[in-house]
Amino acid sequence: MKQHVIIFAHPNNNSFTKALVDEVVKSSEQFGANTVVRNLYAMNFNPVLSQEEMQGAWQGIIPEEVLYEQKLIQQADLITLVYPVWWMGFPAMLKGYLDRVFTHGFAYQSSEQGSVGLLQGKKIQQFINIGNNVEAYQAKGFAQALDVCLVNGLFNYCGITDIDHQLFGDLYVISDQERKNMLTQVGEKTLQNLTAL
Template identity: 40%
Template sequence: MKHLIVYAHPNPKSFNHAILETLQGELLERGHDVRVRDLYKIGFNPVLSSYDFEMLAQGTVPPDIHEEQEHISWADVIITIYPVWWTGLPAMLKGYFDRVLTSGFAYAYGENGPEQLLKGKRGVFFTTQGNPREVYTASHMFDAMKKTTDEGIYAFTGIETIDHIFFTSVPSIDDEKRREYLEEVKSFVHTVF
């Protein structure tokens, strides 16, 4: 199986990076093909510009967008790893989705409304938060975040969300709890793939 990991955290010493390393290692160990797009490392430009609109309107996909679309086209599974900042996606990742999941590539508008052009692909979200699980549960924030990403991005384009895994209280937990979280990542890979 071919996995594209879209990773969006600027700190290579972050817990998000530990998730990335664990996930990539487990998938490779099980014989899967894996590509990683570390958005900060590759210097991805997240700003959707008037140039992008002009090029796309002319039927030309800007080269950096085209490259990312090629990775998405290649993948069977798209796995996204990111920290939740202000109850949403980091600007880098939001910009990635804004620029890469374009009309004509990820979706189109037909006579009967939107058409999903990425059907047949599956997706997973791994996210980290600073607050305790109880805070997000009480405020229904998990549901809101899933609505935005699982439905608003993946389902809209036809990607079937396998799971959205939330790791909470990351800045305040101890290393033992972080190891437990990483074991959850390994268990997920073994169970699902």
């Protein structure tokens, strides 16, 4: 059975971002994947990486809650991230999750020869909401910057090269039917990515 971990970062459980998560879950369960949702706000996940924890990671000392998340990531065939872009980046909750979970010795290893990603063979899909128009976002170079830094850059560094992402914009001005079309796209993309594993 395929393992699918969904990481959701939005404080509003009535948001369109949450509706995207629900659609991913529906398609994943329809496919028959073992589906686990990590709702970071509902979990009250502590996103703050302390100096003590950072130093401990280099010595293999990892808090239990982080070890649990790492185990889920390690077992996952497909990892889905669903989040809004705020101020050109991840919500702080998601950034902190990645800071704490994607540690040295788990996500990457460094030596005198350089760094090596340790999460090869994983597949990631990202569904990203922006308040702006997608075409305007692309024209200003923001979409490319997002891709280079957050979509591919970060995860490529950890050894993950099979990454798919979609931006959804104009959420405050589009029709209900257009939102439904976006949800359909997300469901179809999830089934497509699970089938390809």
